[in-house]
Amino acid sequence: MAIKYAKRMDNLKASEIRELLKLTEKPEIISFAGGLPAPELFPIEEMKKVVEAVLDENGMQALQYSATEGFTPLREKIAKRMENIGIKASADDILITSGSQQGLDFTGKIFLNDGDIVVCESPSYLGAINAFKGYLPEFVEVTTDDEGMDMEELESILSTKENVKFIYVIPDFQNPTGKTWSVERRKKLVELANKYDIPVIEDNPYGELRFEGERPPAVKSFDTEDRVVFLGTFSKTFCPGLRIGWTLAGQELLQKYIFVKQGSDLQTNTMAQREINKFLDLYDLDEHVEKIKDVYRKRRDVMLEAMKEYFPQKLKYTYPEGGLFTWVELPEELDAKKVLEKAIELNVAFVPGGSFFPNGGKENTFRLNYSNMPEDKIKIGIERIGKVLKEMI
Amino acid sequence: MAIKYAKRMDNLKASEIRELLKLTEKPEIISFAGGLPAPELFPIEEMKKVVEAVLDENGMQALQYSATEGFTPLREKIAKRMENIGIKASADDILITSGSQQGLDFTGKIFLNDGDIVVCESPSYLGAINAFKGYLPEFVEVTTDDEGMDMEELESILSTKENVKFIYVIPDFQNPTGKTWSVERRKKLVELANKYDIPVIEDNPYGELRFEGERPPAVKSFDTEDRVVFLGTFSKTFCPGLRIGWTLAGQELLQKYIFVKQGSDLQTNTMAQREINKFLDLYDLDEHVEKIKDVYRKRRDVMLEAMKEYFPQKLKYTYPEGGLFTWVELPEELDAKKVLEKAIELNVAFVPGGSFFPNGGKENTFRLNYSNMPEDKIKIGIERIGKVLKEMI
Known part of the structure; x- marks a missing residue:
């Protein structure tokens, strides 16, 4: 059948990132890719x-x-x-x-x-x-x-x-x-x-x-x-x-x-x-939110400290006062998708930043999520990404 | 604020029927309007x-x-x-x-x-x-x-x-x-x-x-x-x-x-x-569906028998072998919305058929649902609609 779709469907395509991230669903992967809450905190x-x-x-x-x-x-x-x-x-x-x-x-x-x-x-x-x-x-x-x-x-x-x-x-x-x-x-x-x-x-x-x-x-x-x-x-x-x-x-x-x-x-x-x-x-939702914040605050701290320790000195990244993400800017010539490819070989994943720019560009950025991994894995994962980055920069 | 909506929003408007049917949310109303399952059968x-x-x-x-x-x-x-x-x-x-x-x-x-x-x-x-x-x-x-x-x-x-x-x-x-x-x-x-x-x-x-x-x-x-x-x-x-x-x-x-x-x-x-x-x-869903069917079959029978008894002889309506609805055709000159207005005064509701025709017309039709009302109310409700119809035809 030659299906005639609406014009808008040309705009909706499988992203290469989604395909890459499919590789990250294995249990051995340390994933900073999603925006998932910590399920162990669900009531x-x-x-x-x-x-x-x-x-x-x-x-x-x-x-x-x-x-x-x-x-x-x-x-x-x-x-x-x-x-x-x-x-x-x-x-x-x-x-x-x-x-x-x-x-x-x-x-x-x-x-x-x-x-x-x-x-x-x-x-x-x-x-x-x-x-x-x-x-x-x-x-x-x-x-x-x-x-x-x-x-x-x-x-x-x-x-x-x-x-x-x-x-x-x-x-x-x-x-x-x-x-x-x-x-x-x-x-x-x-x-x-x-x-x-x-x-x-x-x-x-x-x-x-x-x-x-x-x-x-x-x-x-x-x-x-x-x-x-x-x-x-x-x-x-x-x-x-x-x-x-x-x-x-x-x-x-x-x-x-x-x-x-x-x-x-x-x-x-x-x-x-x-x-x-x-x-x-x-129940008291605010009390529940306090528990979530205690856990995420520690995870953020571990991630940011590990980034300070293992990432190349000249990289810029945000210090979030809350939420789930930090954001890294690489030197302009470096494509974060290439970094991801190498990181996946070491069983670590994140989301390259290019797709967050609707008009493209800025491929030298990536997003890290800290809410969904325990502290020890955060440290190991960041160390591995640091290793990749030091090799590439 | 003068909001500029997308063109498609001109096509989405509050329907007069929805407004009419809002009147039918009172508990004393016998409603054949919705397409609701019988909640007493929920497991x-x-x-x-x-x-x-x-x-x-x-x-x-x-x-x-x-x-x-x-x-x-x-x-x-x-x-x-x-x-x-x-x-x-x-x-x-x-x-x-x-x-x-x-x-x-x-x-x-x-x-x-x-x-x-x-x-x-x-x-x-x-x-x-x-x-x-x-x-x-x-x-x-x-x-x-x-x-x-x-x-x-x-x-x-x-x-x-x-x-x-x-x-x-x-x-x-x-x-x-x-x-x-x-x-x-x-x-x-x-x-x-x-x-x-x-x-x-x-x-x-x-x-x-x-x-x-x-x-x-x-x-x-x-x-x-x-x-x-x-x-x-x-x-x-x-x-x-x-x-x-x-x-x-x-x-x-x-x-x-x-x-x-x-x-x-x-x-x-x-x-x-x-x-x-x-x-x-x-559990066995098929067994559960059998229970639903037993109840709806009886309700359909009661509704169709009451229609035979109380509706004017010359009206046409469908005999459904299943599902939730029967459909009534009135003489061409009669608007089912007018019938609904009178029926609501007697605390009975249904959906006039006009809005089921995307290009309009056929206002002389209406839909009756039998799944959501007990048998005694079905009989009373149909009798009341019959009364309105006999006055109007």
């Missing part, structure tokens, strides 16, 4: 109690179809938690999605015609880039330093480019760099978005995992015009396998997300929504 | 054992991220079950989706450019129409009788229209009509699809719920060219709240669905996949 015993309670108290409802918007008591609890970062919201402002990834896909669907512009950080989250690509946009990357996007560059883009549909940012412990935006840049972003009348998508899966310092207010907290859409998730603070995230937006915009959700998969898993809601009733 | 006690086993045996894996394709043991079991309707498949041919609705959305995304043509039955499933609408196609409806689509009409469309991207059919206990295609039409459909080189999407959520007669082989079973995509679900045979469906297709096509799934929500709920898999290990 399995608590989940058993939670599921039993849900099925005993509301079994019929938990297994039945339910509202597209999501389970109202859970939406209320999420709204309440949003106060921690300065967002005033109620259940009505929240749509439950299948992970925050689904919010990204819906964002593309709601805003993007072929050729429209997405403004994003450089680099940006691979999964968002792939979700948006399905709607055939152009990407305009904005230079990003330790404080966030370069605001002059952003303004010059917004003032000259037509068809900018939204600005996509990950302001807390960014994926892939681990960097966090300053409060000043957050305010300035909203100011510019207001001036040029452009929506902002604030993707925030990692903000709760702060190991030190103060959590800054959300970009959304500075929004006075229902312009910022906030995407959150329980994947990093609870369990990703349940696929529960949320989209928080003003009423007009949220209605669009709800329509799209309805056509897309009707609703998110009823049982999983009720499970998280029940967990929040019976 | 709640079994689910408690199933979840406990999943968490005890593989808690960390069940709560973690997992492969986009889905949980392999579940995919194997689904492949095996497909043999019942003549489909030879292995786990590799199956992608787990968030309900079969997600397979419909992905179908639109994979095939449809603006203005491409979707060929469908007349009437067709509202949820599919809405999913496809997000990709701005034109719909060409094919006259459908008790045996399936009119094959001469189908051929005249395929031989004259360009840009037909796929033919969408629900051959078993169709939503909304409850009708089932004959074997001859199934064969002929594949023959014409081969001749004109067009993919076929076979949506089959109800086929297992057959109360009498023999289950015909799937359209997919006659496919020798990897041309037919089969969409299945556990929503009607097990629990819709878990949102577990599947897409079965040849390798080239399935890869496209997998790419789209990855950008869309990464993967389906890991825990729910493992729960259904464990249920299939520990």
